[in-house]
Amino acid sequence: MNIKNQFTGLNKVIRTTTILISFCCGLVFSSYAEDQTPDLGIDIDLMNFMEETNDSLTSNISLMNRDGALEDVVLLNELFVMLEEHFAEIGDYPEGARLAKKSTTLTAQLNDAITTDNYNNATKLGIELSNACKSCHEKFK
Amino acid sequence: MNKNRRSFIKNGSLGLGAAATSGLMPGVGLPGVSTAFASELAEPLAPKQPHYPGKVKSVIWLHQNGAPSSMDLFDRKPMLEKMAGKPIPPSFLEGLTVATKGGLGNLWVDKNRTWKQYGESGAWFSDLLPNLAKHADDMTFIKSSKTIGATHNISIIKLNTGELTPGRPSLGAWVSYALGSGNPDLPSYIVMYNRSQPRGGPVNWSSGFLPAAYQGTTFLSGSSPILFLNRPDLVSAAQQKNSLELLRNLDIKGLAQRHSDTELQARIRSYELAERMQYAAPEAVDLGKESEATKEMYGLNDSTSKGYGNLLLRARRLVERGVKFIHIVSGSPEGETQVVDWDAHSNLPRNHGIMAKMVDKPIAGLLTDLKARGLLDTTLVVWASEFGRTPWGESGNGRDHNPWGYTQWMAGGGLKKGFSYGETDELGLKVADPSFAVDTYDIHATVLHLLGLDHLRTTYVHNGRAERPTVNFGKIVTDILA
Known part of the structure; x- marks a missing residue:
């Protein structure tokens, strides 16, 4: 079972708790890490999971799979909101906070586009979201 | 297995069988298979x-x-x-x-x-x-x-x-x-x-x-730009044609059992293409007339x-x-x-x-x-x-x-x-x-x-x-x- 299935197979409460624990684990590990810049306290498995979800979203948009795309985008929106809050909490990373906020906005716009079956717009927004992810990873890898 | 799934598999299998036995090669009809x-x-x-x-x-x-x-x-x-x-x-x-x-x-x-x-x-x-x-x-x-x-x-x-x-x-x-x-x-x-x-x-x-x-x-x-493309000197054109036909028939039988095997499909194609390329490829790269x-x-x-x-x-x-x-x-x-x-x-x-x-x-x-x-x-x-x-x-x-x-x-x-x-x-x-x-x-x-x-x-x-x-x-x- 891949990590996406591990997460999405759980109900919402357990899933959210698991994701929060991932953040916390990242924070605990980061407090022990020595002089690694920048250490954002974000669990790598969580990032991989978000990337997987984004891959799935892109595919579902291409296939015009409304239900699958909506499930992916709602999940991503939740995660980006948490990421945004996390950046606000740790401070000092305005570029990370900006990209997380941009991603939250994009996922909200994606939700609208998919809900209205505007797959052309959803495809373009999906590329923007992927680019935002890439920019963040280039900055903080 | 529900009825729809059962009939899908049945029809699919029969379709492929028909395709295989009729010869899934260019120029041969394929009843039962979508265009x-x-x-x-x-x-x-x-x-x-x-x-x-x-x-x-x-x-x-x-x-x-x-x-x-x-x-x-x-x-x-x-x-x-x-x-x-x-x-x-x-x-x-x-x-x-x-x-x-x-x-x-x-x-x-x-x-x-x-x-x-x-x-x-x-x-x-x-x-x-x-x-x-x-x-x-x-x-x-x-x-x-x-x-x-x-x-x-x-x-x-x-x-x-x-x-x-x-x-x-x-x-x-x-x-x-x-x-x-x-x-x-x-x-x-x-x-x-x-x-x-x-x-x-x-x-x-x-x-x-x-x-x-x-x-x-x-x-x-x-x-000869493609490895092993040329017919060996000791093999006549007729012998090569017969060998390829036999191989083609065997491959088609294999294809009937493993229809999603694209490697096999590619191999059938490549043999046919290779036969045509024996003439076309050397001519395409022959700079003699330049x-x-x-x-x-x-x-x-x-x-x-x-x-x-x-x-x-x-x-x-x-x-x-x-x-x-x-x-x-x-x-x-x-x-x-x-x-x-x-x-x-x-x-x-x-x-x-x-x-x-x-x-x-x-x-x-x-x-x-x-x-x-x-x-x-x-x-x-x-x-x-x-x-x-x-x-x-x-x-x-x-x-x-x-x-x-x-x-x-x-x-x-x-x-x-x-x-x-x-x-x-x-x-x-x-x-x-x-x-x-x-x-x-x-x-x-x-x-x-x-x-x-x-x-x-x-x-x-x-x-x-x-x-x-x-x-x-x-x-x-x-x-x-x-």
Whole structure:
């Protein structure tokens, strides 16, 4: 079972708790890490999971799979909101906070586009979201 | 198992059985099998319509293996000349993690390098490319290229497939899949190199998860370009025909049991194609009828440029014969033992002196020849590289890898000619304005667009997921389009 299935197979409460624990684990590990810049306290498995979800979203948009795309985008929106809050909490990373906020906005716009079956717009927004992810990873890898 | 599923499997199995027993080969009827399915199975390389009329019919993808230094060929940097010998100012390194093996040295330039502007466009060329420089007004520069990774293996794979790890189809395979073949007697996607393959080898022209029929076919040097293509002397034409028929019948039986085995389908196709290619391929690469003037134009009269020139002259002949995607990897000149590619970590003057001489006249000749034959308007020539090189020196007079900012260029149909897009910073290290950055996905999206393909609509469902050539990225560089 891949990590996406591990997460999405759980109900919402357990899933959210698991994701929060991932953040916390990242924070605990980061407090022990020595002089690694920048250490954002974000669990790598969580990032991989978000990337997987984004891959799935892109595919579902291409296939015009409304239900699958909506499930992916709602999940991503939740995660980006948490990421945004996390950046606000740790401070000092305005570029990370900006990209997380941009991603939250994009996922909200994606939700609208998919809900209205505007797959052309959803495809373009999906590329923007992927680019935002890439920019963040280039900055903080 | 519910009724629908049961009947689906039953009908599907019977359909395939009928197809197999009726002979799933061209010219044989296929009752019970949908046209699209039969067409895909029997003739995967049949010509297909693009999404919209393309500007070009063929692509010549010139991979400059080893990564040439843009700032020694096209991207003149006066500030680098002034600051040579000094450390790079920290402001230029902001946001970069320099993890390349050579570390951070002082800025360096070759003191013997000279520069000149050419054509009405006034494009700068160094003294290393005197022949190509004459085509300044035919070329479209992308001086804000960037990529990911700082090692050849992964960046070459990304250049060709869009991903850092092997497994995805190369750009040529996507073109082959989306457009089919322009000549039933030749592969639609041909790969050539002089002397050496790039790092990673055939994964760079793989069909990845696409059916194997779409992978690149390697053409070797010599009169018989495809390994083991020729019929052995002791086998008559009739014997070969009988053997192939027997093999075909056995393969069809195998196909009935393993209908999703695209390797087997590709093998059936390849035997048939091979039979036709026994005649077509040697003729396509036979330069015997080319004039001495043409050969000279491609640099065939010079030992340094002869091997590469030979490939480019073949490329023109393949374009004339309708081959869609010709992927040429720059190797090294015949007899050269020290310089094997553009990877100049040390002694860049010698390395680039040899490599530039190897490619300069042949590429200039190719552009001249295509133009003279009226083919440049329907062909796209792409100078592509896995990354560029750093403005700081390595080992005294070499340069390290630079994925943050470098130059690639295109020439051909549908482009603004004599045009330059984007720029690097004053030292040639990073793309100056990130909003102008052109990643490999963007190059792929643009090439596909010029062929009439929308990269967002060029999809293939693999493991339940819709995949496309530009992964999750890609934007067409519209500013360079005519």
